[in-house]
Amino acid sequence: MTDTPAPTGAAITLSGCGKTFPDGTCALEPLDLQITPGETIVLLGPSGCGKTTTLRIIAGLESPDAGGKVLFDGQDVTQLPIEKRNVGMVFQSYALFPNMSVIENVAYGLRVRGVAKKERLARAAEVLEMMRIDQLAERRIDQLSGGQRQRVALARALAVRPRVILLDEPLTALDAALRDHLRAEIDGLLRRLAITAIYVTHDQAEALALGDRIVVMRHGAIAQIGSPRDIYFRPADDFVASFVGVTNRLEGAVRGGRFETAAGSIAVAGPDRATASLAFRPETAVLCGAGDSGLRFRVEQVHFQGARQRVQLGAADGGRLVVEAAADAVLVVGDDVGLVLDPARFVLV
């Protein structure tokens, strides 16, 4: 019996890991990243920004360009192939073995480690139970729904008690309702197991909900690393701000402790600046009567969305904003309104 110790996450360090493919494509500029044990890190970014490449370098499926190093718990594993790294992987296509039943899939990692049949089936059954799919044990893969396949893929990766689990857009192939449900489930599971997880997605909602930290990537480089709150409320630049949800932007200048724009002015901290822009999220602004605040806009569109209303405002200089209002607020297109901004929740750049 080859029993691995109870799962404890590995610390992962990438140092100077770049990747240029043989055809000359530079997929990744040399990047550094520290991941602490048990942490859930989300790699977020648009298509082609190098998320999968980063994940595959950590997994050992791709080797970094010369000079790049991958460390697990301080130990250099750069030259170690994936089969020796003890990482669990969940693929977007699930990659379940079609010639094996559900339980055989889940037990496969134990089988190649030489665990006796009875023992490995018992352990696989345990994992299936944890994922609440024990009733599917004898099914063939083509008899499973998408959500069930997803669970089997996760169970298979976890059954060998890996030090790290790597998930490449695991929910993209599922419909929205199932995605939310499984996301919550995966979140709970990763936290309970205290396993180091690296989760790739291009869905900002998924990233914000799951990550302890989020790595926003762009063109093969890291644009920002931070907690979901940091990323959301204090985006490092325009790219991050626009990628992570809708952001409003007012252009103007800072003079004598006030930010002045076409719609009016509000008090801000900081020195004078000839040009400045003020960015904030739709839900951080509160509508009020025209004249009750320093900023004044015209209501251009109102969308009723059930719990909230989404309101598009226009400024005198043609600038547009999107804000939210309570469902019962009376808003008439063409009327003027005021806007109150929370100084703690906008950024001046």
Place this chain on the structure above:
Amino acid sequence: MPSADRLAKLFLIPLGAFVLAFFLLPMVRLVAVAGSGPNGLAEYLVLITNPRHFGTLIATLLLSATATLATLAIGVVVALFLGRNRFPGQKALIAMLTLPLAFPGVVVGFMIILLAGRQGLIGSISQSLGMGRMVFAYSMAGLFAGYVYFSLPRVMVTLLAAVEKLDPSLEEAARSLGASRAQVLRDVILPGIGPSLMASGAIAFATAMGAFGTAFTLATRIDVLAMTIYTEFTLSANFASAAALSIALGLITWGVLALTRNFAGDRVAAAG
């Protein structure tokens, strides 16, 4: 579209008559000839009751089976190599490897003689190495080489297509779970290309069972079924035996094909 259906059915009648005339009638005739010899209906079992014929049957089966297995083994290695690697000249190499597709058995036999015959390449090399002239073209070994040579291009093309269709993430998933190269081959690649292995193996086997041109070119003394049928038919003018042997050869080969088709079909269904 019932009228179109009716039209289709109308066309089926001449087609049916055609199939009947060209496929079934000669076969019926073959069965009749086999039963009309001096031995009467006992002739049908001549393959089993005649010890010489029975020996030939076993030799033919063994030869075809081993040649098929060898072809598949080489085919898998070549297909995996060509399917996994990209290098300059690859397309040209694949095209070259499939060139023998066009050769009839006679040409393949001729090439085997050039390779392993009395004046052959292998003989010259082995002689210059001081091991004596190695000549095996005119024996079962020569025939074996000929069958492999003949079937390899077909098998390789089929397997290459199957390898290229395999989902690479399956292999990566197996490796992430700790599987070695050999385990990946056993648990992922071979099951993945299983249906193609079955199908191309069945074709190779059927081809080897019935191959005549190669055997005829190499030596008329090699005892394989197709050769025996030829000698019974032309030299001994023993039509009944030749017909009975033909029917037996046809049934055995057809049975193997049907069996693998069933088996492969199940596998395909299981693979989803």
